[in-house]
Amino acid sequence: MATRCCSYDLKATIGRARAGVLSLPHGEVQTPAFMPVGTRASVRNISSGELSSSGTQMVLANTYHLWVRPGHEDVRALGGLHKMMDWSGPILTDSGGYQVFSLRKWTKVTEEGVRFRSPEDGQYRLLTPEKAVEIQEAFGVDVAMAFDECIEWPASRERSAASTERTTRWLLRALAARQHADATALFGIVQGGMYEDLRTAHAKEIASMDLDGYAIGGLSVGEEREALLDMAECSAAQLPHDSVRYLMGVGHPSDILDAVLRGVDLFDCVLPTRAGRHGQAYTSVGRKNLRNARYRTDTGPLDPNCDCPACTRVSLGYLHHLVRSKELLGGRLLTLHNLHVYHRLLANTRQAIIAQDESALKGLRESAVRHTESH
């Protein structure tokens, strides 16, 4: 085993819910934690200073997009992703797999990898487990994700099983391809579709590989909420206690809380940032659509229980005006608010677990549900 640059220290549990500390080359992450998505090395319209003050500890960026533009060699020339995007905390990148497989008719999948044509520049490219490691190590990120096969939903048991086996073979190739295991951790991804036995078996199998960390992938692809949570739970249950567990691409506040209760530590999702840009805010009385005319002359705050700039400096009426007038400041303020909400929710959840306060944890789950429901 190469030098390890990633560790997870479990601090407390309530049932399956965990609080811990994830240590990475660029700092510690108090878990459970949420990573905002900075697809093109920028969390849309949010500065690094605003990320910090909203409570962001770690950021996710997308390998596919940064490979296509500016390219991993340019990122390296600009001093790596941290320096380039002015973010000194930990960064995780996905493997590019999810985006490449989303191209569908532009792709050809073989055991070697995925050959595809990027719509952005019309170029043919080949993404393999080795290439995904090379790119992410060039970025200099704290955590690289292994390249996994992402299949359509729904998929048969047979197809899910075959794909999961390929994901394992690709994981072994990724592990063998690492050049900077001392600087960039590598997480494997549990697959297995919507089949509990496949999930369980795959989680056990990769758990035995003693990886830097583990992700649960292939979920939030269209399945029912209960299926998502069941699959997350049975996957997490097989993963080592002393490693971090990351549920990819989930979700609303209520989804996240429910996944924490099932043993997950780390999350990413475009929802808080995308919803903000589109005029939606998660608040303590429900999800508000700021386009709604009811806010036209409302001088009250977006959420009296929030201390973010959108809630403390301007009125609902002004936010409504900005959103209606397509003023960028509106989406920016709402994005900031949503990030504050997500981070506060997880910080409070962590505190409740550390304090062994079961009723506080229950209250936080109820609060997450309220934040998610339409207002």
Add this chain to the structure above:
Amino acid sequence: MATRCCSYDLKATIGRARAGVLSLPHGEVQTPAFMPVGTRASVRNISSGELSSSGTQMVLANTYHLWVRPGHEDVRALGGLHKMMDWSGPILTDSGGYQVFSLRKWTKVTEEGVRFRSPEDGQYRLLTPEKAVEIQEAFGVDVAMAFDECIEWPASRERSAASTERTTRWLLRALAARQHADATALFGIVQGGMYEDLRTAHAKEIASMDLDGYAIGGLSVGEEREALLDMAECSAAQLPHDSVRYLMGVGHPSDILDAVLRGVDLFDCVLPTRAGRHGQAYTSVGRKNLRNARYRTDTGPLDPNCDCPACTRVSLGYLHHLVRSKELLGGRLLTLHNLHVYHRLLANTRQAIIAQDESALKGLRESAVRHTESH
């Protein structure tokens, strides 16, 4: 004369160039000064905190746009424009005239005012000198502009003269319509097209009305740069020494410096903010287009002589990437940079005038020219 809520204290001059202090209900403005444009009660994508830290003292907003949406009654309901947009410093609004006259085929101009149909909502509206005052007083701004006639360019001497006379009649109606002269100052606008004798006569005429302040309008409409500066100079020359002089809608840094040298104190323009959104930055070595591939792997700063966030926190290469990737953070950082440049240039100009340092003033003019030239 009603209670006056606006005064101008001339502190020093070098030739025609002036340094002074404009006192308004929401604070003092050290002149010469530049007002960023916040058309819809928001300087596009810039927060009020960022405005302050960039050196902004006073903001301009557009009466036309805010009348159409959200409407002046809604602005009043939201506590006035200052409270609504979270800006505690002085605000000036234009009269709406410039926008209404730009609608051209949607408008009918009579002595009463301008009847028009707003493309935004298809509604018919009538803007008159009285209505423009009513709207701006409802906003609660520090400075309201009198409704003037804005004619096409080029225009004949006869047409320019007739229009200037109408502008004077409308100014008298605006003065008579004021209800809150103690809270909102009213500035008159010198017109006269590109005819020096008309300009001189009109400036003299409205100077005799002892107004709160004076603007120079009808310029930067397509005429040559020399004509603009000549018209600004002959207009300014007739205006009272103890009143502020505001040149509307000008311009590049070099235009602004040249107008200061001709006796102008106050400016507004969309250029620094619009150019920033479109990937252009005024720098000490010239105007840079960040789309240019030469910046791709440049780890240096946008401008080593600037202390703004864009110049101190990120590289040219990252700014290039953001602009190429259409990431909003790029336009936001470049807008901030351009505002820093404009405000610093005028603050330094003021300092040179106060210090009676003619060679510094000359150097600042050269610097403004350099900032403006394409790099």
